[in-house]
Amino acid sequence: MSHVDLTKALASWSTDPDELARVSVDRSGVSPAGLPDLVVFAKDVDDVQRTVAYAAAHNVPVVPRGAGSGVAGGAVAGAGTIVLDLSGLNRIVEIRSDEAIAVVEPGVITAHLDEAAAAHGLRYAPDPASAAISTIGGNIATNAGGLRCVKYGVTRDAVLAVDAVLGDGTLVSTGRRTLKGVTGYDLTSLLVGSEGTLGVVVGATLRLSPLPVSTATASAFFATAEDAVAAVTAVQRRGLRPSTAELLDQATLVAIDEADGGDLHTRGEVFLLLQTDGYGAEAEMAVAEQVIRPLATSVETTTDPDVAARLVATRRAALPAIERHGRVLIEDIAVPRSRLAETVTAVASIAAATGVRIFVFAHAGDGNLHPIVLADSAPAEQVDRAVAAIFEHAIAVGGTLTGEHGVGVLKRPWLAAELGDPVLDLHRRIKAVFDPAGILNPGKAIG
Amino acid sequence: MSHVDLTKALASWSTDPDELARVSVDRSGVSPAGLPDLVVFAKDVDDVQRTVAYAAAHNVPVVPRGAGSGVAGGAVAGAGTIVLDLSGLNRIVEIRSDEAIAVVEPGVITAHLDEAAAAHGLRYAPDPASAAISTIGGNIATNAGGLRCVKYGVTRDAVLAVDAVLGDGTLVSTGRRTLKGVTGYDLTSLLVGSEGTLGVVVGATLRLSPLPVSTATASAFFATAEDAVAAVTAVQRRGLRPSTAELLDQATLVAIDEADGGDLHTRGEVFLLLQTDGYGAEAEMAVAEQVIRPLATSVETTTDPDVAARLVATRRAALPAIERHGRVLIEDIAVPRSRLAETVTAVASIAAATGVRIFVFAHAGDGNLHPIVLADSAPAEQVDRAVAAIFEHAIAVGGTLTGEHGVGVLKRPWLAAELGDPVLDLHRRIKAVFDPAGILNPGKAIG
Structure with missing residues (x-):
């Protein structure tokens, strides 16, 4: 047409x-x-x-x-x-330091908002790995997570209000500029993560957070993923609230070293990057170090921001480093924290059983794993088997197909297995309320 | 029948x-x-x-x-x-310290869950004033807030999953046991705060938080509400994250003193109770005190838990103390933080203009005010005028009718003014999806 x-x-x-x-x-x-x-x-x-x-x-x-x-x-x-x-709708309309909120258009690049907030002593907490290139609208569509969300919450926790165009072209505003409010149903949270299937987000009011006065960083190596996960669990059981807790497996360390000439993989099997922040950052890290040390093969801590920035950059380099090896399928399962160690082991077993190369890094503090599947490392049917086995494991242990990337089209085949038919049917009827003609991103998110 | x-x-x-x-x-x-x-x-x-x-x-x-x-x-x-x-469905089914979650039935008394969590070094963060008598199911129905939610979030932030019976008797489970997850729409957040109009919550999986290792408490008096609000704003602008920031006006202080024989009202016009917690509690409070002192007529700080507990109990005694004066209408507006001071002033002006006695206390950290209207202190039409004027002010400054109590039947007349007809229409159509026969708590929440 x-x-x-x-x-x-x-x-x-x-x-x-x-x-x-x-x-x-x-x-x-x-x-x-x-x-x-x-x-x-x-x-x-x-x-x-x-x-x-x-x-x-x-x-x-x-x-x-x-x-x-x-x-x-x-x-x-x-x-x-x-x-x-919507990338042209990219104005930061307002940042209010006294209210710690921002009003933005959907095409604003996530990192640009964070930078603009920093000029007010604030930050936009959700920090997906894609922050330098992704937009707030896209982050809202998928309810994006990131490294800091273990302490500061995911995108949904930062969205106070949205303006959205429904499937008939009507513009509605949901939520409010206040930090609390219970008038009406939470349509804002419903729109966040709906992948453009309920409405087109054309504006958002976002909560900002204070920039932490201090950050402490630990880099630790472990003989096994079990030990690394045990360390994270022990830290959280001790009442500590890490702001970052990232786990990288040996394959990922090798890939990073190959890309940047470093020696991470020679220093231990599994790497954990843990940060604490705020007024108690150093006191909290001192306790964390005590808790981690008996489980680790080595642990170093620093409050030097440059060293910390390099370590975070190393973690962020994981995916590009793996992508040098070929086409990847980026999985994104999340499991209950208590099932994380066995899930890392299960992914390794799946890789061994199928002959597919799989790299694993994880937001360990909230049980969100990214098994990165090298798509051409084995015959297609073996790759399919591996991916299916990963999803089946996640669901079997009470987890989910996707922690922060969304269902899109790739995860649709497993949707009913996770949600069940009665709940999926509710989804379809809710979609019909927002989009009677069924024209908003059909076939995505809810199939 | x-x-x-x-x-x-x-x-x-x-x-x-x-x-x-x-x-x-x-x-x-x-x-x-x-x-x-x-x-x-x-x-x-x-x-x-x-x-x-x-x-x-x-x-x-x-x-x-x-x-x-x-x-x-x-x-x-x-x-x-x-x-x-549902009060008989009151089992705490499970508390998992390694996952920091609880699975409960809806009739569990909120404070009982908090106590049970404490045995695991954890707590249930949302602490509505009614915690000793209200149930988790009721808290979920209204998306209850409380004193700690300025730092730890409201009920919705603590609810990971619910089991709910829809309007046709179908049992569905929404959400998941994981801390993150984006498969499907956020039906859990939709059910939270829906006041029993979308489903009957029969079970919930709740996020618990570590018990803070340390808490510091400031009690400060101010000559005016403007000064007290300015102090809270200054504290937040400084990047501090108070765990409690409660403001009480002179009328409320007089009522508390009359009830318990204290002398709060002689010590200043407006009282602010501010707490910080966690590993940085004292460092954070030291900065807070510096920030507050120039604005206050007096400020004292303590880390003594008994003194702190007495101060919190004093705050919690505000409503019962006011209720000794007669029948009350408990209002619950929330406004953008930057509009809080003028809102306190506006409520005082409304009281003066109508001759109605109104007491004010507020969760100042998140802009949530409770103007407590003495229902028999003036002719009914004046009381109605005062209440309407309070709601109109809240909406005019970008606020909401209700921050944490819900709409129920009392706030229905102002619903359309806040939400607008297109959004209210969406609500009705969503209700029809969950409750086709319209038999779940009809006439409540969305009118």
Whole structure:
């Protein structure tokens, strides 16, 4: 379709095949069938409403898009769709230091908001690995997590209010500018994590947090993943509240060393990066070190911000380092904290049984693992078997398919196994309330 | 109706008028018209499903009930209704110290859970003033807050998963046992705060937090509410994260002194109770004291737990002390933090203009005020004017009718003014998804 009735009312759009190809994919590796009909570069909320209303009237699927940095296929768009690119709505409308809130448009890059907040002594706590390239709108769509969320919460915990365009083009505002409020249902939390299937987020009011006055960092090595997880559990049982607790397995350490010439993998089997922050950072770290030492083969602590920044950068380098080895499937299971050690072991067993290369790093403090599957390291059916086994394990131990990346299209096959049919049916009926024509990102998130 | 087809299948129920009268009201002061038909004392989830399914089939409203400690009328039940009393489902099913979670039935008294968690070095952070008498199920229904939620979040932040019986009697489980998870929509947050209008919560998985190793407490007096609020703002701007920040006005101090023979009201106009906790409690309090001192007429700090406990008890005594003066309307507005001082002033102006006696205390750290209106202190139309003016002010400054008590029946008249008709319409359609027959607590929360 040419959609001329739509495009004549818009300032910016394209049907150029190269542009369409660019906006048809995200970082999931999913290849949609065919190219979208059109990409709309929204310049204001009117453009969004106009596009969605047109799509509803003509029964055309709309795929909202931020930076395209998603890894579950939530933003892939095939033939017969309109891509609604929100990256141009990128103003930080307001930062209020006395209220510790920010009002932003959805296309703001996450790291840019964090930097702008820092000028006020504040920060935007959720810090997905993609923060330098992903948008707030995308983070809201997937309820993005990150390293700091073990102490400071995920995206949903930071979103006070959203403006969203529903499936008929109506603009609604949910939530409020206050830190507390119980008038009405929590539609804000419902929209966060809905992957663009309930509404197109066109604005958000976000909670900011104080920049911590002090941060202490431990780097520890362990002989086994069990020991490393036991250390994290012991730290949390002791009443400590780490702000970061990241685990990297041997394969991941090797990959990082190969990429940057370091020697992490020679220093131990499993690496744990643990941070504490705030006024009690050093006192808390002193206790953490005591707790970790008997379980570790080595542990070092520092309050030097440069050393800490290098260690965090090393952790953030894990995925790019693995990606040098070939195409990856980025898994994202989360399990109850008490099942984390056995889950790391289970993933290793799955890798051994299928012959698939799998690297593991984890937000260990909240039981969220990223098994990174090297997609071409074994025959496709073995890779499929490995991925299925990982999901089945997660569900079997009371966990979830996805801790912070979303379902997109990649995890749809396991959705019913996790949610159950009655709950999935509720989802479909809720979607119909927000999007009666079924045109908002159909086939994503809830299948 | 006799409902014999229902009662013959139940172990425990009553049609005794005294029992029915007792379960027909809560602490809101709302008097429903007539008595309920029946009260069901649920002994297990089957009783709940059976009752709701029967009610749906016979189109009889069901009013879920915990301890009846609500103050907005969410649990009042009039003629032609069935009260579903969940207070007998009061087992703490599990507390896991390694995962820091609890699994509970809805009738568990909030303070009992907190005590049980303490045996594991943990606590249940949300601490509504009613914690000693209210139930977890009731707290979930209203998304209850409390003193500690300025640092540790409200009930919604502590609820990981719920089991709920929908309006057709179906049992569903939402959420998960993991700390993170983005599979599907956030139905858990949707059920929290829905005041029994979407489902009857029959079980919950709750997040626990470490007991703080140390707490520091400041008690400060100020010449004006503006100064007290300025002190809280300055503390938060400085990057401090108080765990309690409670403001009490002069009228409230007089009431407390009259009740317990103390001398608070002679020591200053406005009182602020501020606490910090964790490993940095004392360091944080030292900075807080520096920040507060220039604004206060006096400030004292302590780390003595007994002194701190007495100060917190004094704060908690505010409402009972005011209630000695007569029937009260407990308001619960929340405003953006930057509008708190002017809101305290506005409430005083409203009291002066209407001749109604209003006491104010506030969770100042999150902008949540409780103007306590003495209902018989002026003619009814003046009291109505005062209450309306308070709500109108809250909405005008970007605030909300209710920060933590819920809408119940008392705040329904102002619902549309806050939410707007399109959003209210979404609420009604969501309710129809969960409760097609419209029998779950009809007329509450969303009108």
